[in-house]
Amino acid sequence: xxxxxxxxxxxxxxxxxxxxxxxxxxxxxxxxxxxxxxxxxxxxxxxxxxxxxxxxxxxxxxxxxxxxxxxxxxxxxxxxxxxxxxxxxxxxxxxxxxxxxxxxxxxxxxxxxxxxxxxxxxxxxxxxxxxxxxxxxxxxxxxxxxxxxxxxxxxxxxxxxxxxxxxxxxxxxxxxxxx
Numbered sequence: 273x274x275x276x277x278x279x280x281x282x283x284x285x286x287x288x289x290x291x292x293x294x295x296x297x298x299x300x301x302x303x304x305x306x307x308x309x310x311x312x313x314x315x316x317x318x319x320x321x322x323x324x325x326x327x328x329x330x331x332x333x334x335x336x337x338x339x340x341x342x343x344x345x346x347x348x349x350x351x352x353x354x355x356x357x358x359x360x361x362x363x364x365x366x367x368x369x370x371x372x373x374x375x376x377x378x379x380x381x382x383x384x385x386x387x388x389x390x391x392x393x394x395x396x397x398x399x400x401x402x403x404x405x406x407x408x409x410x411x412x413x414x415x416x417x418x419x420x421x422x423x424x425x426x427x428x429x430x431x432x433x434x435x436x437x438x439x440x441x442x443x444x445x446x447x448x449x450x451x
Contacts, residue, residue, distance in 0.1 A: 332366060
């Protein structure tokens with residue numbers, strides 16, 4: 273593993289920054305804060321994957337940044353739904369133009385799952401789809417041998433499961449009424 277990290281120190285240094293960012297986004301409670309944190313994460317991973325030569329993942333993270341920012345006003349400004357939806361075909365186009373086989377499939381699938389999750393207003397469903405997206409990123413990151421991305425996947429997966437647990441608990445608890 274150390275040999276993999278030392279093979280591309282610039283990419284892996286940026287990857288460490290991305291790992292730090294990846295630990296935070298699942299902890300936010302509101303959709304808007306989740307999206308802003310994901311935007312920062314996408315920027316770091318776009319650069320990390322570009323430096324590794326994983327161009328589809330770099331493009332998917334660039335698109336992910338655009339989507340995260342476009343999704344912030346979705347609940348308050350319905351016109352942004354059209355702008356957001358226009359980014360979805362770019363996933364397939366980006367994967368096609370940067371085709372690298374199986375890594376491209378899993379990077380595009382991960383972004384597609386995150387895209388659908390970001391579009392939804394239901395935070396529980398958003399978290400569930402993003403959990404599936406994390407699993408897709410994990411397969412991609414194994415294929416391209418990105419140690420920082422795998423660390424980020426593990427941390428995001430753990431915190432996502434923890435936050436989903438909290439959402440399920442909230443659903444099960446009886447609603448409090450104020451008299």
